[in-house]
Structures are given as C-alpha cells and as structure tokens.
Amino acid sequence: MSIYLNSPIPLIMMGIYILIVIFLSYRASFTKKKRIKNKGETFEEYYTAGKSMNGFVVAMITIVTFYSGTTFTGRVGFFYEYGVVSLTSVFSCAIVGAIMFILSEKIWPLSKKYRLSTLSDMLELRYQTKWIKLLTGLTIICFNIIWLITEIRTLGFAMNIASGGNIQVEIGSAIAFTIIILYVMTGGIRSVSAVDSFSAIVMLGGSLVTLIYIVVHFYGGSITEVFRAGVAARPDIMTINSSVEFRMPYWISYVFLGTIVMLVYPSNYMSICLAKSTKEVKKASITTSVSGLWLIIYGIFGLAALGIASKGFTIANPESSLLEILSFSGNAVLLGLASTFILAASLGTIDSTLISLSGLLSNDVITNAQRIKNNEPCIGEMGDDVAVIEERVSRNAKVEIFRTRVIVVVLGIIAFCFSLTDLPMLVVLTLHATNGLCQIIPAAVGGMYWKKATPQAAICSLMGGVASYLIMDAIVKKMTIDLGGMMLGIPALAISSAIFIVVSLFTNKKYYEEHREFQGIYDDFFVKNRVEKYIKENL
Amino acid sequence: MRKIIGVLVAICYLMAFPPFINLYNRPGFVLGIPTFIFGLIMNAICLVLSVLVLYCYENKRDEDEQKKYAK
Numbered sequence: 001m002s003i004y005l006n007s008p009i010p011l012i013m014m015g016i017y018i019l020i021v022i023f024l025s026y027r028a029s030f031t032k033k034k035r036i037k038n039k040g041e042t043f044e045e046y047y048t049a050g051k052s053m054n055g056f057v058v059a060m061i062t063i064v065t066f067y068s069g070t071t072f073t074g075r076v077g078f079f080y081e082y083g084v085v086s087l088t089s090v091f092s093c094a095i096v097g098a099i100m101f102i103l104s105e106k107i108w109p110l111s112k113k114y115r116l117s118t119l120s121d122m123l124e125l126r127y128q129t130k131w132i133k134l135l136t137g138l139t140i141i142c143f144n145i146i147w148l149i150t151e152i153r154t155l156g157f158a159m160n161i162a163s164g165g166n167i168q169v170e171i172g173s174a175i176a177f178t179i180i181i182l183y184v185m186t187g188g189i190r191s192v193s194a195v196d197s198f199s200a201i202v203m204l205g206g207s208l209v210t211l212i213y214i215v216v217h218f219y220g221g222s223i224t225e226v227f228r229a230g231v232a233a234r235p236d237i238m239t240i241n242s243s244v245e246f247r248m249p250y251w252i253s254y255v256f257l258g259t260i261v262m263l264v265y266p267s268n269y270m271s272i273c274l275a276k277s278t279k280e281v282k283k284a285s286i287t288t289s290v291s292g293l294w295l296i297i298y299g300i301f302g303l304a305a306l307g308i309a310s311k312g313f314t315i316a317n318p319e320s321s322l323l324e325i326l327s328f329s330g331n332a333v334l335l336g337l338a339s340t341f342i343l344a345a346s347l348g349t350i351d352s353t354l355i356s357l358s359g360l361l362s363n364d365v366i367t368n369a370q371r372i373k374n375n376e377p378c379i380g381e382m383g384d385d386v387a388v389i390e391e392r393v394s395r396n397a398k399v400e401i402f403r404t405r406v407i408v409v410v411l412g413i414i415a416f417c418f419s420l421t422d423l424p425m426l427v428v429l430t431l432h433a434t435n436g437l438c439q440i441i442p443a444a445v446g447g448m449y450w451k452k453a454t455p456q457a458a459i460c461s462l463m464g465g466v467a468s469y470l471i472m473d474a475i476v477k478k479m480t481i482d483l484g485g486m487m488l489g490i491p492a493l494a495i496s497s498a499i500f501i502v503v504s505l506f507t508n509k510k511y512y513e514e515h516r517e518f519q520g521i522y523d524d525f526f527v528k529n530r531v532e533k534y535i536k537e538n539l
Numbered sequence: 540m541r542k543i544i545g546v547l548v549a550i551c552y553l554m555a556f557p558p559f560i561n562l563y564n565r566p567g568f569v570l571g572i573p574t575f576i577f578g579l580i581m582n583a584i585c586l587v588l589s590v591l592v593l594y595c596y597e598n599k600r601d602e603d604e605q606k607k608y609a610k
Binding site: 084087090091094095097098101223224227228230231235238239240248251252255256259279282283285286289290292293296299303 | 548552555556557560564565566568571572573574575576579580582583584586587589590591593594598
C-alpha cells in the first residue's frame with residue numbers, strides 16, 4: 001500500500017509549521033530592537049548569544065539537536081530489522097546528562113571568563129597553541145558534516161510524504177533547507193534558539209500523540225498488546241544474540257562510543273556556552289537525561305510496525321514504517337502530524353549543526369589560520385584583564401560574523417550537493433562520524449583534567465588516532481573481516497590515548513618549565529573556584 | 540555525596556555491558572514489557588535519578604550556604 005494519502009491536510013499542517021518557524025526567526029533577529037542590538041555584535045554573541053539563555057531553552061536545543069528526523073525513520077527501520085540491539089541511543093542519551101553536568105562545571109566558567117565559543121577555543125587556551133585549534137576544528141568539521149547531509153535527505157522525505165508524492169524529495173530538501181540557511185545566516189544562534197525551542201515541543205508532543213493514536217487505533221488501546229504482537233512477529237531479535245548481523249560487539253562499542261563522544265560533540269559545547277550560568281546548564285542536562293527515556297518511543301514504533309502484520313497490513317519499507325502505519329489508518333491529520341514532527345526533528349538537528357560547523361570553520365579554521373600567519377597571541381596569552389579579553393573578541397567582529405554568514409551558505413550548499421549522492425557512500429560516512437570525533441577525546445579531556453597534558457601530546461594523539469582509525473578501517477574492509485558490528489573507533493581511541501599519555505609523560509617537565517608565564521591559565525583549569533571568583537568580582 | 544552518586548552512576552553504566560546486561564538480556568516479559576526493554580528503562584531511570592538527586596542536594600547546599608553568609 002502507498003504511504004501517500006489523497007489529502008492536502010498533511011501539506012497544510014507542514015506549511016503552518018514552516019510559517020511559524022519563519023515568524024519566530026524573524027522575531028528573533030529582524031525586529032527594530034534586535035537590529036539595533038545586533039549592530040555591535042561579536043562572534044561570541046552571534047554564536048552563543050553572549051551566554052544568556054536559560055536552562056529550558058538550552059535543554060530544548062540540546063534535545064532537538066540530538067534527536068533528528070532519522071530517529072523516526074532510520075532508527076525505527078533499524079529496530080524493525082535488528083531489534084533491541086538498536087536501542088543503544090536510549091542509554092547513551094540518558095548518560096549524556098551526567099556528562100554535561102560534570103563538563104559544565106569546568107567549561108562554562110572558563111568560557112564565560114575568556115569569552116570562548118567552541119571546544120577548539122578551549123583547547124587553544126589550555127595548550128597555548130593555535131595549531132591544536134586548527135586540527136581539532138578540521139577534524140570536527142570533516143566527521144560531523146555527515147549528520148547534516150543525512151538530515152537534509154530526511155527533510156525532503158518528510159516534504160514528499162506530506163505533499164502526497166507531489167513534491168520530489170530533492171525539491172523538498174531544497175525548499176526546507178533554503179529556509180534554514182536563511183534564518184541561520186541572518187539570525188545566528190538567537191534564531192536557532194527560537195526555532196529549536198518550538199521544534200522540540202512539536203517533536204516531543206507530536207510523537208507522543210502519534211504513539212497514543214497508533215496504540216488506540218490498531219491495538220485496542222493496550223500498549224502491552226503492541227509489545228506482545230511485536231515480540232510474536234520476531235522473537236529472535238528481542239534480545240541481543242548471535243543470530244543477527246549486529247550483535248553484542250556492536251552494542252558494547254556503540255553504547256561506549258556514543259557516551260564518550262558527548263565529551264567532544266560540538267553541539268554539546270555550543271549548548272553549554274549558550275547558558276547564562278552553570279546552574280542553568282545543569283538543569284538542561286537533567287532534562288536531556290530524562291529525554292533519553294522518551295527515546296524508547298522509536299523502539300515502540302518499531303514493535304508496532306512488526307506487529308502490524310498480525311492486523312493484516314504489510315510494511316514495504318522499514319525506514320518509512322511509521323508513516324506507512326499512519327497511511328493504513330487513512331487519517332490525514334495524523335499523517336500530517338507525523339510528517340511535521342519528523343520535519344521539526346530534522347530541522348532542529350540541521351540548524352544547530354549548520355551553525356555549529358559554520359562557526360568552527362569561520363572561527364577555528366579560517367580566522368585561526370590568519371592568526372597563525374600573523375603570529376598573533378593565543379587566547380589568554382596577554383592576561384585575563386577584562387579589557388584585554390573584550391578587545392580580543394571585538395577586534396574584527398564584523399568581518400568574522402560576515403564570514404560566518406557566508407560560510408553558512410557555502411557549507412549548506414556543499415552539504416546539500418552531497419545529500420544528492422548515492423546512499424551507500426552516506427552510510428559509510430555515518431559510521432565514520434562517531435568514530436572519528438572520538439579521537440579528539442584524549443586531547444580534550446586530558447587537557448581539561450590532567451595537569452601533565454602537553455600540546456605536543458595533544459597534536460600527536462589527534463593525528464595518530466585519526467590515522468590509525470582510517471588505516472584499520474581500510475584493512476578490515478579489504479580483508480572483509482566480520483567484527484560483529486564492533487566500531488573501530490575503540491581500538492583507535494586506545495591508540496590515541498596511549499600516544500597522549502606517553503608523549504605527555506616524556507614532554508611535560510621540559511614544557512612546563514619553559515612556560516611558567518602561563519601558570520595563571522593552568523591555575524584557571526586546576527584550582528577550584530578560581531574562575532568562579534574572578535567572574536563574581538569582574539563580570 | 541558526589542562519590543556515592545559517582546559510584547551509583549558507574550554501576551548503572553556497567554549494567555549496560557556484559558556480564559551484567561545478561562540480567563535483562565533474556566526473552567520473556569516483565570509487567571507486559573519485553574524483559575530487555577524493561578531492564579534497559581529501569582537502568583536508565585536509576586541513572587537519571589542519581590544525577591537528579593545530586594543536583595537537588597548540591598542546589599540545597601548552595602542555597603543554605605548563601606543564606607548563612609547573608610546573615
């Protein structure tokens with residue numbers, strides 16, 4: 001049966017959502033008051049709203065960034081095929097809150113004092129070298145852009161369904177993505193915050209209503225009947241076992257890597273830097289943790305799709321099973337609601353990823369490369385006087401923001417072109433994303449929590465980790481070794497961690513003897529409450 | 540308190556890996572929910588509640604300290 005319904009209602013509902021998005025982004029950046037305020041805007045204000053957001057907004061942005069449109073398409077399809085082994089995200093997202101909770105205590109005060117915007121800024125401050133900033137920025141961009149590309153496809157898919165097949169997937173992607181590019185480019189993080197807060201509510205509320213409808217319409221209002229029918233259809237995939245392609249090695253590596261990648265995930269750092277205090281970040285982190293429990297919803301959708309055969313229906317494509325189930329019901333409003341919340345989820349991921357990557361490319365790569373060429377001092381090198389820090393962030397502010405706006409468009413076009421390519425390449429790149437990002441962890445976490453970490457160790461570990469991952473991946477593919485789904489990011493991370501520790505132990509004595517002038521910066525990282533005291537007295 | 544919560548979070552985290560995961564990695568149902576899903580949700584709830592307790596405890600402690608200094 002086709003997933004299309006002969007009704008304009010889904011498209012109308014999606015159209016209303018898009019109009020509200022346009023209104024919210026306009027209100028966030030184009031009103032007279034905002035335009036006056038934006039005249040003196042720095043990159044920090046464009047990228048992190050000058051650290052002014054409350055916990056609720058930070059939570060909504062974090063949630064809608066993590067939970068993409070793919071949650072309701074790809075992940076439901078993955079559960080349909082492979083069962084409970086696909087539920088790794090439920091646990092990973094629950095623990096993300098704990099990670100943000102701890103990280104915020106270190107990151108927020110430092111980013112407030114030194115007006116930092118990105119993880120790479122933090123590493124430049126810690127290691128007093130702009131090269132680690134450049135390498136980290138490039139690594140994050142190369143590996144994180146895949147999330148942008150896959151979600152652009154989901155945008156088009158949602159538009160295609162809502163229009164009853166009249167809008168082609170590529171045209172739908174182009175329309176929706178153009179709107180996103182426009183409001184990200186013009187309004188920066190303020191537009192993104194306004195839109196994402198709304199989109200998160202649409203996603204959370206819409207998915208819950210859809211679930212209730214499916215349970216009531218097809219399963220007599222009994223959630224246990226959904227579980228029973230789903231399990232009866234495929235009992236073999238209701239435990240992690242050896243009978244399927246993805247087994248315990250996949251579960252272990254995905255839960256482990258999915259957790260620790262949050263230590264360096266760029267949108268996480270952006271979210272922390274958005275908040276107006278450490279306390280607000282902690283509130284947001286707990287909300288994010290709770291939302292991990294909500295994520296079980298895609299497993300329940302998967303079970304509903306498995307059990308639907310017992311009601312006389314057949315799923316044609318597991319990845320569109322949620323929308324197919326709603327088509328079976330003939331309810332255009334619910335199909336419209338589902339298409340809209342999938343669009344909202346995709347949009348929420350795309351806009352924050354786009355601004356995050358654009359900021360990295362502008363600030364961490366291009367501006368940083370210029371600073372390396374001009375031999376400018378590192379962040380914090382000239383001291384921690386408020387006026388000195390203000391001068392650093394205000395210098396060339398207009399140029400930086402203009403450049404970031406241009407990059408939003410350019411990066412958006414590049415990502416859109418990639419999204420038009422064949423699926424196999426995208427699937428391969430998706431696997432690389434988490435694995436590649438994890439190689440930054442020793443440099444980032446080691447720098448923040450270990451006094452003996454050195455810049456030489458950070459650079460060697462990053463390059464060694466990425467290289468060893470790519471080499472191992474090439475070898476495994478060439479020799480077609482079956483690892484049960486285990487992700488090669490783990491052995492690569494072990495290698496990069498070993499390199500980091502060994503090089504640090506060999507170089508730390510000489511390095512810290514030669515760089516005593518930066519003791520104030522090191523004290524900011526390792527002396528408790530020192531930065532909080534500075535903030536109270538000066539900011 | 541941090542050490543206690545840290546240990547609790549670590550235990551919850553370890554429960555997601557073998558051999559502890561085998562406690563709920565089995566067929567069947569618990570309260571009508573597939574055993575694996577039930578165990579996973581319970582584990583995640585314990586983790587979330589641990590962080591929530593830590594937040595509430597430290598928040599109260601900071602508020603009490605502020606009241607004390609205000610006096």
